[in-house]
Amino acid sequence: MYFKRGKFRVHISPLLSITAIVLVSILLWNLSGYTFCHQESRLCACHKCLTDSDPWFNDIISESPKPLMSQKHKPSEEDFNWWKTITPIADVEEPRPDRCRRCAVVGNSGNLRGSQYGPLIDFHDIVIRVNRGRTKGFERDVGTKTTHRVMYPESSTRLDNKTHLLFFPFKTPDFLWLLKSLIPGENGAPNSNKIANKDLVSILHPAFMKYVHDVWLRKKAAYPSTGFLAVVLSLLMCDEVNVFGFGADSEGNWSHYFEILKNKRLKTGGHPGEEEYKMIVKLHMKKKIVFFKGW
Incomplete structure (x- = not known):
């Protein structure tokens, strides 16, 4: 033309x-x-979701039961039905395509002393602390923010009205303790034993504990530690996970950053500490978490 x-x-x-x-x-x-x-549907809005393109991780995470007791996912054991009368029990909030939820799981290892991780920990949307892990006096190394705290009776500490209690029951009396810690006092008086806001309580399902023990830890030792249970739970709660304060000291003991270890023969107690540490490192190597080892 x-x-x-x-x-x-x-x-x-x-x-x-x-x-x-x-x-x-x-x-x-x-x-x-x-x-x-768009060939692979995304479960979160992060640059890289936990479930992106890793058959090993997806297989092991797919075996998990619903980790928390809730009205939606009821336990099959009739003996546990009374739990629903204690409190409205929360469930794990599912991932959403429009949100990237970043979580820090903060253990209590002595390697946090001098780490100066505090500001980094506080930067996360959710900060999960374990048992009696303190912040006062250790803010520079562990931060100040606590949104969720993992506890069982022997490791309990009072929570403020906005902190979620992730209750990990290891025995039947634990449930009785929780009930006494949540019910009102006599004649409507304040309960002097109140431990947490009853509307912010989640209870770890026994089936989830067994799953972590059998699948993640290959039935090593008696049962998982609360810290490792919190790490696996965070993989279902969060879109990105960073882990702080895990690992034994040079003598193989689980020491704490907030106290001097007196029992030098403690090692890792009844928990498979070495197996748990290896699995955390494996998750780090596979880029499912970022593991900050401290100093």
Whole structure:
């Protein structure tokens, strides 16, 4: 095709053809990119979700039962039905495509002393602390923020009205303790034993404990530690997970950053400490978590 104007005679057919090819190529590239990006549905809005492209991790996480007792996911054991009368029991909030929820799981290892991780820990949306892990006096190394605290009776500490209690029962009397810690006092008086806000209590399901012991720790030792249970729980609660304050000292003992260890023969108690540490390192190597080892 030719276009003539005055003294100029221009052949425009190749120019139009090249332009059309470029436009179609751009369109196809965009469409192919859209298709590629949406082949795998995303469970979160993070740059990299925990469930992205790792068969090993997806297989092991898919075996998990619902980790918390709730009205939606009722326990099968009739003996546990009375739990529902204690409090409205919360469930794990599922991932959403429009949200990236970043969590810090803070253990109590002595390697946190001098770490100066405090500001980094407080930066997270959710900060899960374990048992009696203190913040006062240790703010520079462990931060100040606590949104969730993992506890059982022997390791309990009073929580403020906004902190979620993640209750890990290891024996039947633990439930009786929880009941006494939540019910009102006589004649409506304040309960001097109150430990937490009754509307912010979640109870770890026994089936989840067994799953962690059997699948993650290959039935090593008697039962998992509260800290390792919290790490696995965080993989279901959160979209990104960073782990702090785990690991034994140079003598193989689980020492605490907030106290001097007196029992040098403690080691890791009845827990498979070495197996738990290896699994945390494995998750770090597979880039499912970031493990901050301290100093």
